[in-house]
Structure formats: C-alpha cells, structure tokens
Amino acid sequence: MKAIGVEPGEGRPRILEVPRPTPGAGEVLVRTHRVGVDGTDHEVIAGNHGSPPPGEEHLILGHEAVGVVEDPNGSGFSRGEFVVPTVRRPPPGGENEYFERGEADMAPPEATLERGIDGAHGFMSEYFTSPAECLLSVPPETAPWGFLVEPISISEKALELAAASRSSFGWDPETALVLGNGSLGLVTVAMLVERFEVYCLGRSDRPDPTIDVLERLGATYVDSRETPVPEVPSAHEPADLVYEATGYAKHAFESIDALAPNGVAALLGVPEPWSFEIDGGRLHKALVMENKAIVGSVNSGPAHFRAAIERLGGFPEWFPEAFVTTVAPFDSFEAAFERTDGTIKTAVAFDEP
Amino acid sequence: MKAIGVEPGEGRPRILEVPRPTPGAGEVLVRTHRVGVDGTDHEVIAGNHGSPPPGEEHLILGHEAVGVVEDPNGSGFSRGEFVVPTVRRPPPGGENEYFERGEADMAPPEATLERGIDGAHGFMSEYFTSPAECLLSVPPETAPWGFLVEPISISEKALELAAASRSSFGWDPETALVLGNGSLGLVTVAMLVERFEVYCLGRSDRPDPTIDVLERLGATYVDSRETPVPEVPSAHEPADLVYEATGYAKHAFESIDALAPNGVAALLGVPEPWSFEIDGGRLHKALVMENKAIVGSVNSGPAHFRAAIERLGGFPEWFPEAFVTTVAPFDSFEAAFERTDGTIKTAVAFDEP
Numbered sequence: 001m002k003a004i005g006v007e008p009g010e011g012r013p014r015i016l017e018v019p020r021p022t023p024g025a026g027e028v029l030v031r032t033h034r035v036g037v038d039g040t041d042h043e044v045i046a047g048n049h050g051s052p053p054p055g056e057e058h059l060i061l062g063h064e065a066v067g068v069v070e071d072p073n074g075s076g077f078s079r080g081e082f083v084v085p086t087v088r089r090p091p092p093g094g095e096n097e098y099f100e101r102g103e104a105d106m107a108p109p110e111a112t113l114e115r116g117i118d119g120a121h122g123f124m125s126e127y128f129t130s131p132a133e134c135l136l137s138v139p140p141e142t143a144p145w146g147f148l149v150e151p152i153s154i155s156e157k158a159l160e161l162a163a164a165s166r167s168s169f170g171w172d173p174e175t176a177l178v179l180g181n182g183s184l185g186l187v188t189v190a191m192l193v194e195r196f197e198v199y200c201l202g203r204s205d206r207p208d209p210t211i212d213v214l215e216r217l218g219a220t221y222v223d224s225r226e227t228p229v230p231e232v233p234s235a236h237e238p239a240d241l242v243y244e245a246t247g248y249a250k251h252a253f254e255s256i257d258a259l260a261p262n263g264v265a266a267l268l269g270v271p272e273p274w275s276f277e278i279d280g281g282r283l284h285k286a287l288v289m290e291n292k293a294i295v296g297s298v299n300s301g302p303a304h305f306r307a308a309i310e311r312l313g314g315f316p317e318w319f320p321e322a323f324v325t326t327v328a329p330f331d332s333f334e335a336a337f338e339r340t341d342g343t344i345k346t347a348v349a350f351d352e353p
Numbered sequence: 354m355k356a357i358g359v360e361p362g363e364g365r366p367r368i369l370e371v372p373r374p375t376p377g378a379g380e381v382l383v384r385t386h387r388v389g390v391d392g393t394d395h396e397v398i399a400g401n402h403g404s405p406p407p408g409e410e411h412l413i414l415g416h417e418a419v420g421v422v423e424d425p426n427g428s429g430f431s432r433g434e435f436v437v438p439t440v441r442r443p444p445p446g447g448e449n450e451y452f453e454r455g456e457a458d459m460a461p462p463e464a465t466l467e468r469g470i471d472g473a474h475g476f477m478s479e480y481f482t483s484p485a486e487c488l489l490s491v492p493p494e495t496a497p498w499g500f501l502v503e504p505i506s507i508s509e510k511a512l513e514l515a516a517a518s519r520s521s522f523g524w525d526p527e528t529a530l531v532l533g534n535g536s537l538g539l540v541t542v543a544m545l546v547e548r549f550e551v552y553c554l555g556r557s558d559r560p561d562p563t564i565d566v567l568e569r570l571g572a573t574y575v576d577s578r579e580t581p582v583p584e585v586p587s588a589h590e591p592a593d594l595v596y597e598a599t600g601y602a603k604h605a606f607e608s609i610d611a612l613a614p615n616g617v618a619a620l621l622g623v624p625e626p627w628s629f630e631i632d633g634g635r636l637h638k639a640l641v642m643e644n645k646a647i648v649g650s651v652n653s654g655p656a657h658f659r660a661a662i663e664r665l666g667g668f669p670e671w672f673p674e675a676f677v678t679t680v681a682p683f684d685s686f687e688a689a690f691e692r693t694d695g696t697i698k699t700a701v702a703f704d705e706p
Binding site: 101103105106107108109160161163164165166167168169170249250252253261262267268269270271272273274275276277278279280281282283284285286287288289290291292293294295296297298 | 454456458459460461462513514516517518519520521522523602603605606614615620621622623624625626627628629630631632633634635636637638639640641642643644645646647648649650651
C-alpha cells in the first residue's frame with residue numbers, strides 16, 4: 001500500500017510503498033479517510049523533532065487521523081464505523097505506569113512513543129492498525145472533519161489543566177487571550193468563544209483568512225506588532241486565561257503580564273533553546289501577589305478525545321468549512337504541506353484519488 | 354494601652370501609647386497573648402512594603418497573633434477562649450466580591466487591606482478588636498504556639514493551590530524541595546515530612562539551628578552554594594513539588610529545572626524588580642513537554658487557618674519548642690526583632706511583663 005513519509009534530513013515528504021499491516025491480537029485494521037497536517041509535522045519534516053522507529057530509515061507521517069473500521073478483529077467496533085486514533089503508544093519496554101493509568105499524555109518524553117512523530121509510524125497510509133483501546137468512535141456527520149479531533153483534544157487537555165489549577169477557589173473567567181492565529185490557536189478560539197470574550201494575537205496583515213474566521217467567531221484580532229503581549233491589558237483588558245500556541249518563548253513569560261489577578265496561562269508551544277533577559281523579580285512578584293499560574297501541557301488522553309468529538313459536533317456548521325482550507329487528494333498530497341497566505345488547516349484525503 | 358508600631362522610614366519598631374479599642378457591632382474584643390514576627394514585618398519596618406492606615410503616621414505591627422476573648426460582645430465566642438485572627442480586611446469602600454465569597458486571600462492587592470502590613474493596624478497591642486467572622490478558635494493546648502497558625506495557613510493555601518493544579522490527573526507526589534530555610538521554609542518542611550521525602554535548600558553554615566531542626570524532622574539539607582537549584586535533580590532527585598520561600602527571583606525560574614515531570618512549583622517569595630538572563634526557550638519547552646506547572650500564592654483564607662490549627666496540633670511536641678527560639682516579654686520586645694545566628698522564629702508575649 002501507499003504511505004506518505006519522510007527520511008530525517010530529507011526536508012520534504014514523499015510517497016512510500018509499504019506492506020499493508022495485519023492487525024495483531026486486540027488490534028483493529030482501519031482504512032484511512034483523512035489525515036490532518038500541523039506544525040509538528042513540519043518540524044518533523046524539517047528534521048527538528050521526532051525520529052523514525054528504531055532501525056528504520058523513514059517515518060510514516062500523520063498523527064491527526066480519521067478512518068473507517070475495515071476489520072474489527074473481534075473488538076467491539078463494527079466494520080464501517082468511523083474512528084479516530086490516539087497518538088501515544090508504549091515504548092519498546094512495554095507499558096509503564098502512565099499507560100497503565102490511561103494517562104499516556106502525562107508520560108515524560110522518554111516514556112512514550114508518538115505515532116507519526118517520534119519512534120512509531122503515523123497514520124498517513126492507506127491502512128493502519130491500532131489497539132482497539134486507542135480508537136474512539138466518531139459519528140458519521142462529523143467524520144469528514146474527524147482529523148480535527150486530535151488538535152481539539154490537545155486544547156481540551158490544556159484547558160482542563162488550566163481550569164484544574166484554579167479549582168481550589170471560585171474562578172469565574174470571562175476573558176481569554178489566545179496567542180497565535182495558526183491552526184491550533186484558531187481552533188481554540190472556536191472552542192473558547194462559547195464561554196469567553198476572546199482576543200487572538202497574531203502578526204498577519206489584513207486581508208487574512210484567519211482574521212476573517214476569528215472575527216466571524218466573535219473574537220477580536222490583536223496585531224502583536226502594534227500591541228505586544230504585555231500591553232494587551234491596557235489596550236483591551238487583562239485575560240483570565242492565556243492560551244499560548246506560538247512556540248515563541250518570550251510569550252511564556254510575557255503572558256504573566258497579560259493575566260488578570262488569579263488568571264492562568266496554558267503553554268503549548270515547543271521552542272528551541274533561546275536566552276534572553278526578563279525582569280524576573282517583577283514577574284515573580286506578580287505571580288505571587290496576584291495568585292497567578294502557568295501550566296505547560298502536551299498531548300492529550302482518551303477523555304480529551306471524547307470531549308473533542310463532542311466539541312467538534314457543536315461547532316457552527318460554517319466553521320470547519322472555512323477553517324479547513326485544503327483537503328488534498330492523495331495523488332496531489334503535496335498541497336497539504338504547502339503553507340501559502342490563504343492556508344489555515346490542511347489535510348490529505350486517502351480515499352480520494 | 355501599649356502597642357508596638359513603626360513609622361515609615363523610622364527603621365525600627367517602638368512602643369506606642371494608643372487608646373484601647375472598643376468593639377463595634379459584630380466585633381469581639383481580644384486580649385493579645387502572643388504575636389509572631391516574620392520577614393514581612395522586617396520589610397515593613399525597613400519601609401520596603403506596606404503602609405499605615407490612611408492619614409496616620411504610624412502602623413501598629415503584627416499579623417501573626419493569638420489572643421484570648423475578653424469581650425465576646427454577643428458573638429458565639431466565650432470569654433477566655435483562645436482565638437487567632439485572619440489578616441485581610443475590606444478596603445475603605447467596603448466589601449468586594451472576594452470578601453463576599455469568603456476568599457479575601459484571592460483579592461488583588463488593591464482590593465484588600467492587611468492588618469499589621471498594609472493600610473490597617475496589626476495585632477501588636479495589649480488588646481485588639483476583630484469582626485467575629487475573622488477569628489478562629491484554637492484549643493488551649495496549642496494556644497502558646499497559636500501565632501504559628503497564620504504562617505502555617507500561608508503554606509496550607511500554597512499547597513492547596515499546587516495540589517489543585519495537578520488534580521486533573523493521577524498525581525502521586527513523593528519528593529518535595531523547599532527553597533529557603535527561614536521560618537516559613539522550615540515550618541513548611543515540618544508540614545511536608547508527613548507525606549514527602551523532603552529536601553530543604555539554604556545557604557547556612559553548620560552548625561545552624563535550622564539545619565538541626567530540619568534534619569530532626571527527617572529532611573535533607575541542601576547547601577545552595579554547593580548544589581544550585583537546577584542541580585538538585587542530579588545531586589539528589591527531581592522534585593514533584595517545589596516550594597519557594599526565598600524571594601530570590603532566579604529561584605522562580607530555576608525551579609522548573611528542579612521539577613520532576615508533572616511537578617508543580619509553588620512560589621511565595623516577593624522579590625523586588627530584577628532583570629537577568631534565562632534560557633527561556635529551554636524552560637518554556639520543559640514546562641510544556643513535561644506538563645509542569647508554576648503557581649503563585651499569597652495570603653490565606655479561613656479554610657487554610659482551620660487546616661493550620663489542625664496541622665499545628667499534629668506537629669511533634671518537640672518541634673514548636675525547637676522552632677520558636679525567642680518569645681520576648683513585652684518589656685524587652687526588641688529581642689523578637691533581632692536576627693542573630695541562633696534565631697529561627699520569634700514572637701512577643703503581650704501578657705508577660
């Protein structure tokens with residue numbers, strides 16, 4: 001069967017011919033429907049992050065997948081059912097405490113593999129297998145957008161951690177600031193507008209499709225070239241919640257200034273080492289005197305996938321249509337990896353020639 | 354009656370002659386037993402923090418008090434009952450949402466006064482009044498050490514916030530690193546040794562009474578001159594919980610390196626502005642990839658005082674005796690403000706001549 005993969009350092013994905021997998025005990029065979037592309041894929045392609053499985057030269061890409069059960073293989077799933085796979089799998093040594101507790105998303109990097117990213121093949125192939133307990137059913141209505149479940153689940157987890165950090169007192173947040181108008185930032189805006197007055201920070205010139213979408217969602221665009229993060233409170237209002245999806249390391253620390261008292265910043269970006277000066281005394285004091293918090297968050301667990309499936313079904317109908325700007329048929333998969341001005345979210349459709 | 358106060362800039366406390374207060378409606382008259390001294394008092398005395406009530410020249414010191422009800426004034430308290438007062442009071446405009454919710458500890462600085470610190474007289478006088486709802490009963494057995502309830506409550510709140518931040522997953526912390534072997538750090542070591550393997554970082558030379566006490570508690574002393582915070586994991590072990598009570602701003606950021614995956618750092622120090630360089634990219638990435646959290650915490654609420662009263666009763670009997678190195682009679686109160694090598698925790702006894 002055909003797959004889309006990359007060799008470290010090659011710099012661009014290509015089609016691979018690989019054997020069609022056979023489901024082992026407890027595994028389901030899934031025919032791939034669509035697989036999304038995100039910033040992590042681009043990091044993997046650039047050779048900055050992740051690795052092929054040990055001993056192999058290439059890595060099959062893809063960690064945001066939706067597919068159709070081809071062979072339930074004795075699991076509770078039915079042939080033809082739409083499913084979304086989780087991403088983390090136990091490392092070669094077998095399960096560890098995190099997997100045993102059903103909290104693979106809390107495993108430190110060395111205690112997990114990530115399909116399509118680090119040490120395990122992804123879902124960008126005509127078929128894939130997965131342990132049944134790593135698959136979640138999605139309704140047929142939302143299945144075309146099922147590849148959004150994984151990125152939404154990432155934010156479900158981050159927002160859960162953020163809310164937990166404020167759960168020992170009466171926290172009634174009203175204002176959220178999303179740092180980054182990339183695809184993760186934008187889908188999070190769509191999640192937050194239900195409850196929050198949302199500001200979304202970017203550095204895009206109008207006209208820009210992400211600005212159109214976030215404004216249609218009811219959020220306010222903040223151009224970071226005019227209003228840096230620490231000035232958001234005076235230019236707009238302080239944020240009860242900051243959600244960072246830029247990977248720009250200064251934002252992790254500037255977010256302290258953007259927060260209202262008792263607020264929390266959820267960090268999701270993964271920057272490279274970068275030294276710079278901060279007024280650590282002032283920021284430390286602000287954290288303490290105003291009971292502020294910072295939570296880092298990576299990956300997501302089955303409960304977050306379930307919440308994401310629910311969330312996807314509740315989005316306004318126009319949103320996925322406007323948000324997903326490219327669904328490239330397999331034969332022209334390269335289009336899903338292009339990042340042009342009009343691009344927001346892209347995916348490859350494996351069952352379209 | 355006599356009180357101990359300070360005028361901003363005067364640099365040392367002195368005895369004041371002030372009118373004995375009369376309890377208003379809903380207020381209780383309390384005869385002061387003992388009042389503790391901590392780092393905040395020294396900051397107030399130095400003129401770095403806090404202020405007298407508006408229009409007054411002096412501030413009566415003291416926010417760690419235990420007293421005896423002299424006039425219940427119709428409250429549920431009985432004459433002769435030992436009580437501890439909370440510290441925060443509504444600002445001149447009256448109660449705000451934080452006080453209404455019983456969460457004055459979550460009020461931002463401008464929305465609260467602090468007795469003995471900022472804008473309201475403290476408890477270092479022969480008598481004080483307090484609204485009945487700001488007093489908590491303490492059993493006679495622990496009353497001699499009742500002035501420790503307030504500092505313990507500060508840590509109860511910080512530990513509650515820290516645990517809340519990890520409450521959305523299965524967190525089973527084993528190791529704690531307390532930064533600072535001052536009185537707040539040391540009393541927190543006493544709180545944590547019940548549950549944690551505890552390391553306590555300081556920069557004291559042996560022999561030192563704080564090292565003796567923390568070792569008797571079963572904790573391990575870490576000399577920061579030999580083992581800086583980021584090296585604690587390699588020299589000892591990574592910490593599931595870091596508790597910062599140094600006010601040394603670099604520690605707020607170095608604590609990220611000291612944490613185990615999924616760990617949380619509780620910050621309590623209040624440093625002055627201080628700019629320095631950090632590897633913000635590396636620290637940001639570590640927060641995210643290992644699901645780490647940082648929570649700032651200030652002050653404490655009635656629930657934390659109740660927990661602190663319980664906690665104080667559970668300490669080993671030798672601990673308060675060893676921890677409180679000075680209880681100065683009122684006539685020689687200056688001894689409670691001296692910071693000599695043998696000093697850990699000090700208090701003034703108002704009912705001892």
